[in-house]
Amino acid sequence: METFRVQSREFEYNVIVGTGAWRSLRDFPLHGYSSVFVISEEALWCRWKGEFLKEAGLRRVQTLWVRPGERSKSLRVMQRLAAELLLRQADRRSLLILFGGGVIGDLGGFLASIYMRGVDCIHVPTTLLAQVDSSIGGKTAVNLGATKNLIGTFHPARLVLSEPRVLGSLSRRDFRSGLYEVVKHGILDGPELFGRLEQSLSSLRRDLAEELETILAPAVKVKVDVVNRDEREAGLRAVLNLGHTFGHALEEATGYRRFLHGEAVAWGLLGVSRLGRRLGLLPESDAGRIDELVRRLGPLPRIDDLDARRVLPLLPQDKKAVAGKVRWVIPERIGKVRQISEASGVAVAAAFRDIQKMGNDPT
Amino acid sequence: METFRVQSREFEYNVIVGTGAWRSLRDFPLHGYSSVFVISEEALWCRWKGEFLKEAGLRRVQTLWVRPGERSKSLRVMQRLAAELLLRQADRRSLLILFGGGVIGDLGGFLASIYMRGVDCIHVPTTLLAQVDSSIGGKTAVNLGATKNLIGTFHPARLVLSEPRVLGSLSRRDFRSGLYEVVKHGILDGPELFGRLEQSLSSLRRDLAEELETILAPAVKVKVDVVNRDEREAGLRAVLNLGHTFGHALEEATGYRRFLHGEAVAWGLLGVSRLGRRLGLLPESDAGRIDELVRRLGPLPRIDDLDARRVLPLLPQDKKAVAGKVRWVIPERIGKVRQISEASGVAVAAAFRDIQKMGNDPT
Numbered sequence: 001m002e003t004f005r006v007q008s009r010e011f012e013y014n015v016i017v018g019t020g021a022w023r024s025l026r027d028f029p030l031h032g033y034s035s036v037f038v039i040s041e042e043a044l045w046c047r048w049k050g051e052f053l054k055e056a057g058l059r060r061v062q063t064l065w066v067r068p069g070e071r072s073k074s075l076r077v078m079q080r081l082a083a084e085l086l087l088r089q090a091d092r093r094s095l096l097i098l099f100g101g102g103v104i105g106d107l108g109g110f111l112a113s114i115y116m117r118g119v120d121c122i123h124v125p126t127t128l129l130a131q132v133d134s135s136i137g138g139k140t141a142v143n144l145g146a147t148k149n150l151i152g153t154f155h156p157a158r159l160v161l162s163e164p165r166v167l168g169s170l171s172r173r174d175f176r177s178g179l180y181e182v183v184k185h186g187i188l189d190g191p192e193l194f195g196r197l198e199q200s201l202s203s204l205r206r207d208l209a210e211e212l213e214t215i216l217a218p219a220v221k222v223k224v225d226v227v228n229r230d231e232r233e234a235g236l237r238a239v240l241n242l243g244h245t246f247g248h249a250l251e252e253a254t255g256y257r258r259f260l261h262g263e264a265v266a267w268g269l270l271g272v273s274r275l276g277r278r279l280g281l282l283p284e285s286d287a288g289r290i291d292e293l294v295r296r297l298g299p300l301p302r303i304d305d306l307d308a309r310r311v312l313p314l315l316p317q318d319k320k321a322v323a324g325k326v327r328w329v330i331p332e333r334i335g336k337v338r339q340i341s342e343a344s345g346v347a348v349a350a351a352f353r354d355i356q357k358m359g360n361d362p363t
Numbered sequence: 364m365e366t367f368r369v370q371s372r373e374f375e376y377n378v379i380v381g382t383g384a385w386r387s388l389r390d391f392p393l394h395g396y397s398s399v400f401v402i403s404e405e406a407l408w409c410r411w412k413g414e415f416l417k418e419a420g421l422r423r424v425q426t427l428w429v430r431p432g433e434r435s436k437s438l439r440v441m442q443r444l445a446a447e448l449l450l451r452q453a454d455r456r457s458l459l460i461l462f463g464g465g466v467i468g469d470l471g472g473f474l475a476s477i478y479m480r481g482v483d484c485i486h487v488p489t490t491l492l493a494q495v496d497s498s499i500g501g502k503t504a505v506n507l508g509a510t511k512n513l514i515g516t517f518h519p520a521r522l523v524l525s526e527p528r529v530l531g532s533l534s535r536r537d538f539r540s541g542l543y544e545v546v547k548h549g550i551l552d553g554p555e556l557f558g559r560l561e562q563s564l565s566s567l568r569r570d571l572a573e574e575l576e577t578i579l580a581p582a583v584k585v586k587v588d589v590v591n592r593d594e595r596e597a598g599l600r601a602v603l604n605l606g607h608t609f610g611h612a613l614e615e616a617t618g619y620r621r622f623l624h625g626e627a628v629a630w631g632l633l634g635v636s637r638l639g640r641r642l643g644l645l646p647e648s649d650a651g652r653i654d655e656l657v658r659r660l661g662p663l664p665r666i667d668d669l670d671a672r673r674v675l676p677l678l679p680q681d682k683k684a685v686a687g688k689v690r691w692v693i694p695e696r697i698g699k700v701r702q703i704s705e706a707s708g709v710a711v712a713a714a715f716r717d718i719q720k721m722g723n724d725p726t
Binding site for chain 1: 372373438442445446449473476477478479480481502503504507508510513514515516517
């Protein structure tokens with residue numbers, strides 16, 4: 001088990017990764033809170049609540065349900081949860097435990113940040129994506145119409161508990177989707193982590209917690225390090241958008257129905273690998289290793305049927321863009337990325353054509 | 364013209380009070396923003412926009428309308444405004460100018476705090492209440508159903524510009540409603556300011572900006588001082604709730620239709636003056652001066668027809684309460700208040716009966 005310390009603007013908190021992480025809740029000063037609420041999905045909670053409550057040493061918790069799926073990340077659902085909290089007399093000293101994946105974390109974190117001008121929350125991420133990425137750093141969000149994460153806050157958790165065992169109940173596809181974010185962290189981190197991923201990632205079993213832990217902890221560390229240096233995304237944190245520029249456009253073009261988030265990021269990684277090549281920024285050898293690792297993890301939903309004229313105009317709507325520009329994060333080698341604001345439309349379109357052709361010719 | 368410096372957790376900002384305050388916008392680094400949006404009420408903006416834009420030296424601004432009234436302080440209206448901002452391509456570097464009273468400030472400040480995880484805003488308060496109170500300190504809020512300010516954030520403005528001239532277009536009743544908050548600040552501050560209020564407040568004309576300024580600046584200073592010592596309401600800031608405990612219950616009992624906020628606070632001030640007497644905390648002489656000043660400002664909407672059995676149970680729902688207790692702010696003398704959590708139900712009910720009788724016998 002590993003503990004990482006995250007410095008947020010207002011306080012420090014621990015991200016605890018590894019088998020037995022839930023037990024750490026026993027050391028958390030719960031007595032300071034007037035009440036504890038769990039926000040989760042019903043099926044997920046029913047599967048794990050026995051073990052979680054026992055290990056965490058919790059008794060009296062109240063539960064609030066959220067339906068699985070991105071559509072729950074809305075102001076409407078947030079409003080319903082706030083009304084339920086009020087009805088159950090949650091006050092400023094209540095604590096929210098967010099038990100679930102990215103949707104629960106983003107939505108519940110947003111709720112925690114604005115209910116009575118802010119209550120504390122603890123993240124208990126249950127997907128690979130949430131464990132290595134969204135639970136760390138305090139970003140919260142809901143969608144507005146088709147625009148993802150338009151509304152949100154920075155509201156770090158007081159504690160993040162990442163138990164790899166819980167990943168055993170993920171579907172194969174959900175698990176794989178999270179692996180692509182791990183690959184992203186490998187590209188950001190450097191040859192050592194990336195090399196380990198090349199050796200183990202495609203054979204990694206989601207039900208072997210000990211094995212998972214060896215990948216999980218370094219992947220978490222990448223995120224923690226970035227957040228510690230740039231909590232509010234003044235600049236550096238934007239490197240985490242690696243693969244997300246194409247990714248978001250693909251998700252939006254398909255109405256968030258075709259891809260899991262990590263799958264869209266996977267195409268995005270392939271896209272910036274190609275774009276980096278075309279711009280002369282990324283050597284062929286590194287591009288090849290990135291492509292190879294992404295493709296080896298398994299099949300991705302197709303993109304060859306998408307019309308580039310529909311997808312590419314969606315790029316500037318990425319909310320990281322300032323005044324209409326697209327800011328790309330491009331790998332220069334494994335372990336180094338560069339942010340650029342000027343990539344020619346021709347190069348971008350060509351890179352997108354490249355990955356569309358890959359789709360026709362899966363390895 | 365006076366400038367007060369407020370230290371928020373993240374940055375310092377100026378609160379500028381006095382005739383010509385709008386001109387200070389010329390010194391504000393507007394060039395750093397990608398676009399400027401004004402959020403206001405249509406009639407108010409049409410009345411003042413010529414003067415405001417000219418004095419502030421602004422040209423290209425886009426405007427978003429909010430309907431007057433507390434009902435606009437909702438998630439629904441916030442969502443509509445966010446969608447409009449998106450449509451007009453507001454990005455993270457856009458600036459919102461909140462031109463209006465408490466509703467515009469609370470709602471617009473909330474919007475600013477969560478649109479793309481936070482954009483900057485400037486408050487240009489146009490009511491007395493907003494100038495001396497709500498524009499300072501960064502509290503934002505919307506209501507949820509009947510529960511006032513349940514949802515909100517802390518998001519200080521980058522600049523607050525309080526021009527007394529604009530108060531000339533307030534209705535007599537709106538102006539008076541703000542005066543009660545000024546009285547509250549006088550009680551918190553001490554005999555000097557309170558004495559000046561006794562001399563001038565009941566004859567103060569809302570269309571004499573220079574005269575207003577002499578009251579406005581010290582009243583603003585009271586709020587600034589409290590916020591500078593306790594931005595997040597860890598303790599001290601709660602003294603600003605003086606008069607708000609009874610006040611909120613009265614507003615809620617009448618569905619926010621009978622009282623302007625300041626009028627409910629006026630009854631609340633009379634209520635805690637009585638409660639302070641009954642608890643033996645406040646000498647009769649000071650209680651008398653408080654009562655006298657509040658009553659002299661003019662008639663208040665009646666409360667003698669309200670059923671105490673309906674009003675008093677609404678007290679604990681005040682969101683400042685922790686775990687069901689009511690926290691009272693009680694004057695001990697002019698210039699000193701005490702926070703107490705244990706006031707007997709009997710004393711509270713008696714104090715409420717006292718002020719109900721006052722309602723039957725207006726001075």
